[in-house]
Amino acid sequence: MAATEATVPPRDPWYQRLMEPLLPPLTALLIAAVVGDLLILSFGQSPREVFRLLVEGTWANAYGFGQVLYKATTLACTGLAVALGIRAGMFNIGAEGQLALGGFAAAMVGLGLPAGTPAALAVLLCLLAAGAGGSLAAAVPGALKARFGASEVIVTIMMNFIVAALLNWLVATKVSVAESLHTPEIHAGAVPRLAEVIPAFHGSAANFTILVAIALAIAVWWYLFRTRAGYELRAVGLQPDAAEYGGIDVGRTWWRTLLLSGALAGLGGVNYVLGYKQYYEEGFAAGAGYLGIAVALVGRNHPGGVLVASLLFATLSQGALAVNALVPKQMVDVLTAVVIIAVATAVPEVQRMLRAVRGRLA
Amino acid sequence: MSVAIRASGIRKVFGDCVANRNASLEVATGEIHAVVGENGAGKSTLMRMIAGMYAPDAGTLEVNGRDVTGWSTREAIAAGVGMVHQHFMLVPTLTVAENLVLGQEPRAGLQFDRAGAEAAVRALCERTGLKVDPARRVADLTVGELQRVEILKVLFRGAKILILDEPTAVLSPPEVTELWKVLRALVAQGGTVVLITHKLDEVIEVSQRITVMRAGETVGQTDTAGATPASIARMMVGREVRLAGDDHAEPPTANPQTADGRRQTEAKTADGRRQMAGTASEARPIANAGTGSAALSVRALTVASSRRPNEVDNLSFEVRPGEIFGIAGVEGNGQTELIEAIAGLRPAVSGSVQLGGTDITGWTVRQRADAGLSHIPEDRHRRGLVLEYSIADDLILGLQHRFSRGLALVRDRIGRNADERITQFDVRPASATTPARALSGGNQQKVVIARELRGREFSVLLAVQPTRGVDVGAIEFIHDQLRAARNAGKAILLVSADLVEVLALSDRVGVMYGGRLVVTLPRAEASASVLGPWMTGAMTGGSHGGH
Numbered sequence: 001m002a003a004t005e006a007t008v009p010p011r012d013p014w015y016q017r018l019m020e021p022l023l024p025p026l027t028a029l030l031i032a033a034v035v036g037d038l039l040i041l042s043f044g045q046s047p048r049e050v051f052r053l054l055v056e057g058t059w060a061n062a063y064g065f066g067q068v069l070y071k072a073t074t075l076a077c078t079g080l081a082v083a084l085g086i087r088a089g090m091f092n093i094g095a096e097g098q099l100a101l102g103g104f105a106a107a108m109v110g111l112g113l114p115a116g117t118p119a120a121l122a123v124l125l126c127l128l129a130a131g132a133g134g135s136l137a138a139a140v141p142g143a144l145k146a147r148f149g150a151s152e153v154i155v156t157i158m159m160n161f162i163v164a165a166l167l168n169w170l171v172a173t174k175v176s177v178a179e180s181l182h183t184p185e186i187h188a189g190a191v192p193r194l195a196e197v198i199p200a201f202h203g204s205a206a207n208f209t210i211l212v213a214i215a216l217a218i219a220v221w222w223y224l225f226r227t228r229a230g231y232e233l234r235a236v237g238l239q240p241d242a243a244e245y246g247g248i249d250v251g252r253t254w255w256r257t258l259l260l261s262g263a264l265a266g267l268g269g270v271n272y273v274l275g276y277k278q279y280y281e282e283g284f285a286a287g288a289g290y291l292g293i294a295v296a297l298v299g300r301n302h303p304g305g306v307l308v309a310s311l312l313f314a315t316l317s318q319g320a321l322a323v324n325a326l327v328p329k330q331m332v333d334v335l336t337a338v339v340i341i342a343v344a345t346a347v348p349e350v351q352r353m354l355r356a357v358r359g360r361l362a
Numbered sequence: 363m364s365v366a367i368r369a370s371g372i373r374k375v376f377g378d379c380v381a382n383r384n385a386s387l388e389v390a391t392g393e394i395h396a397v398v399g400e401n402g403a404g405k406s407t408l409m410r411m412i413a414g415m416y417a418p419d420a421g422t423l424e425v426n427g428r429d430v431t432g433w434s435t436r437e438a439i440a441a442g443v444g445m446v447h448q449h450f451m452l453v454p455t456l457t458v459a460e461n462l463v464l465g466q467e468p469r470a471g472l473q474f475d476r477a478g479a480e481a482a483v484r485a486l487c488e489r490t491g492l493k494v495d496p497a498r499r500v501a502d503l504t505v506g507e508l509q510r511v512e513i514l515k516v517l518f519r520g521a522k523i524l525i526l527d528e529p530t531a532v533l534s535p536p537e538v539t540e541l542w543k544v545l546r547a548l549v550a551q552g553g554t555v556v557l558i559t560h561k562l563d564e565v566i567e568v569s570q571r572i573t574v575m576r577a578g579e580t581v582g583q584t585d586t587a588g589a590t591p592a593s594i595a596r597m598m599v600g601r602e603v604r605l606a607g608d609d610h611a612e613p614p615t616a617n618p619q620t621a622d623g624r625r626q627t628e629a630k631t632a633d634g635r636r637q638m639a640g641t642a643s644e645a646r647p648i649a650n651a652g653t654g655s656a657a658l659s660v661r662a663l664t665v666a667s668s669r670r671p672n673e674v675d676n677l678s679f680e681v682r683p684g685e686i687f688g689i690a691g692v693e694g695n696g697q698t699e700l701i702e703a704i705a706g707l708r709p710a711v712s713g714s715v716q717l718g719g720t721d722i723t724g725w726t727v728r729q730r731a732d733a734g735l736s737h738i739p740e741d742r743h744r745r746g747l748v749l750e751y752s753i754a755d756d757l758i759l760g761l762q763h764r765f766s767r768g769l770a771l772v773r774d775r776i777g778r779n780a781d782e783r784i785t786q787f788d789v790r791p792a793s794a795t796t797p798a799r800a801l802s803g804g805n806q807q808k809v810v811i812a813r814e815l816r817g818r819e820f821s822v823l824l825a826v827q828p829t830r831g832v833d834v835g836a837i838e839f840i841h842d843q844l845r846a847a848r849n850a851g852k853a854i855l856l857v858s859a860d861l862v863e864v865l866a867l868s869d870r871v872g873v874m875y876g877g878r879l880v881v882t883l884p885r886a887e888a889s890a891s892v893l894g895p896w897m898t899g900a901m902t903g904g905s906h907g908g909h
Binding site: 226227228229231232234235238239241242243244245246247249 | 705707726727728731737739744745746747748749750751755759760762763765766769770771773
């Protein structure tokens with residue numbers, strides 16, 4: 001895969017090369033749109049009207065677009081986390097817990113820093129803490145998987161509950177502001193809002209953590225396709241027996257990958273804690289970890305695809321608020337589910353058909 | 363002559379791959395008909411269409427004069443056409459009888475009529491001469507017995523036309539002889555047999571007529587009487603081919619020591635402990651070995667598998683530089699575990715492995731490889747290649763640390779390496795970016811061999827089933843490569859289920875049975891008839907037993 005990206009065979013024109021990765025997800029989206037239309041019709045509403053509201057509430061105004069960018073930032077982090085795991089043959093369902101612990105760790109470091117710490121340094125330390133927190137939540141399933149072959153699916157799910165309960169307890173008993181479920185405000189440093197540079201975003205939560213997410217996507221791409229560790233990671237994911245034969249320590253690769261995956265998810269916590277609220281609040285992750293699975297799936301486990309997919313799901317999520325007047329906002333949840341199902345089923349089918357068409361032409 | 367099967371103008375395309383183009387076949391009722399061709403010639407695809415597994419894209423199929431083009435497996439079975447597949451499809455936890463009646467279980471009231479099922483199966487065994495105890499669990503059967511159960515399963519469903527896909531790949535020579543007897547009996551009882559194989563001596567031995575396929579097409583049909591392996595091979599490949607078996611005539615002259623080679627069989631000491639030929643305790647120097655001290659030595663090695671704690675049982679041998687030591691044996695007698703233990707893929711329970719005098723027993727795969735151990739693995743699809751990787755990427759598997767600077771891979775060096783290997787080993791298509799999955803078996807194996815022979819400095823090569831699933835032309839090439847490596851002073855441990863291959867390449871031959879090396883012979887004294895009894899366990903160095 002890496003090589004096909006690096007050195008493209010000369011015979012395929014660019015549009016054919018793009019067709020392979022793009023046509024399947026676009027087909028899936030088309031199916032989802034049709035199903036969405038039918039759903040809207042069942043509520044007695046006009047699909048055109050609902051989609052108009054959806055676009056108006058998101059991409060068509062600066063505030064809505066800012067909210068989309070804000071939500072996409074978190075989703076990109078958890079999506080990258082899940083995608084990296086899948087590339088190594090692991091299904092990390094623990095991004096939810098890793099995100100929460102990452103956010104909490106960032107908040108703790110932010111609150112613990114002495115007054116007078118330079119803001120930039122404070123933000124950097126908080127970022128490190130967020131990554132470390134996410135890694136910590138992933139370390140338990142990673143160790144159990146590498147050492148005993150325990151299923152990371154089960155252990156990461158369980159870790160979500162453990163992390164949630166632990167943070168719940170810590171916040172409720174140790175660090176919360178009275179009458180609330182959040183920590184005190186962090187004054188050591190903040191990630192600036194986009195509105196400070198582009199005033200049109202005023203009021204939206206969009207902040208510069210989005211640059212972190214883009215940088216992470218580039219870094220993950222480089223790691224996967226340009227480094228020896230990535231070569232080994234993908235070999236482990238595709239064929240663990242071949243990887244083992246190639247002198248790759250499969251268990252260690254799993255362990256290392258889950259730590260990195262956890263760190264990616266954990267960094268997403270900064271978006272809320274330092275970019276938006278300046279505190280850690282119970283339940284801020286709100287399903288962004290689980291939605292990261294859908295983002296990775298729709299993004300075909302490719303960092304670029306993950307960025308696009310995170311925008312898509314963020315749009316749906318923000319759009320749900322805008323269309324609430326006409327249809328229940330849960331309808332958008334259903335639509336999200338349809339996207340996931342359509343991608344899971346249509347993508348392999350469309351790929352098969354593409355290959356068949358090419359075969360006939362050859 | 364009545365025609366059992368007639369296929370004409372058959373075309374079948376899978377995605378990019380044309381499996382059959384203008385394939386045809388005519389099988390007479392009551393004959394054993396062999397279908398031969400290189401790997402990927404489209405034999406299995408054609409047979410599967412006859413058995414109803416796929417429908418052809420074009421062409422017609424007739425069975426007993428009836429047009430059955432595009433029928434289903436259910437219809438095929440109802441019409442008495444059954445296929446025995448290359449890979450066993452049995453439920454290991456069920457008994458033989460339970461496997462056979464699966465899907466049409468006899469009942470006594472609400473309950474499964476076990477006695478009835480076993481009686482029915484026993485009657486079929488009697489009639490066909492395929493001897494298996496219907497009450498035994500499939501998991502406990504040997505490979506030969508499994509094969510018999512597969513054939514019984516098809517016959518139990520009333521098959522009159524039997525299609526066998528590479529049935530002898532996993533059998534020892536006596537088991538093969540037994541299978542021929544059964545097939546001849548079936549034909550005598552009015553059945554028809556279609557046999558897919560790439561072993562030409564088998565074709566000559568058992569069939570009446572032969573259909574040859576090449577590149578998805580039927581290129582000829584001939585009566586077996588009058589055909590020779592060489593003439594069939596020429597039809598298969600379309601040019602003259604040097605066959606592995608031809609080397610039988612010429613003794614392995616590469617090693618002058620051969621002449622004084624004497625038979626070394628396993629000796630039993632008074633207390634019943636086995637003493638292996640070729641161990642250090644053997645006072646006599648190993649005849650017919652290469653020169654110098656052992657490049658690879660395995661001492662009292664015991665290796666466990668999930669099935670038993672001594673899958674490899676206290677095994678010892680040495681391989682010297684400039685020697686090919688071939689281990690023959692029916693698959694599943696510990697060869698896989700032995701090789702995995704030597705390569706570092708499976709821990710040893712006890713004993714040691716030494717590479718050039720250094721004990722490497724506890725070393726990792728990479729440490730061993732870097733110390734000069736190359737390995738052509740048994741299963742290139744599972745271990746030897748990452749199928750989704752490009753040829754270029756697969757050519758550095760196990761060498762990736764030598765193609766990186768800091769964290770990053772050095773992509774231009776990977777590309778240059780690929781171009782060089784592809785040219786040296788004539789890999790086709792000659793495109794470094796093609797995924798390994800898209801290559802034919804022979805070209806995939808060339809990628810593996812190119813990497814293992816040229817990718818690193820090595821002193822010992824483990825070559826396991828090096829030509830399995832590889833076409834005749836590539837077999838020749840691979841054998842030449844192995845001989846060249848031997849002549850360049852490498853020590854080669856060859857493990858193959860193909861006795862012809864072991865005999866063609868080896869300077870010394872051993873047989874593994876039940877996790878032990880039951881016999882070791884210089885090449886000059888080894889032959890299929892000498893080794894056969896050892897391979898089945900009929901001879902185990904004194905303790906006659908087996909099954």
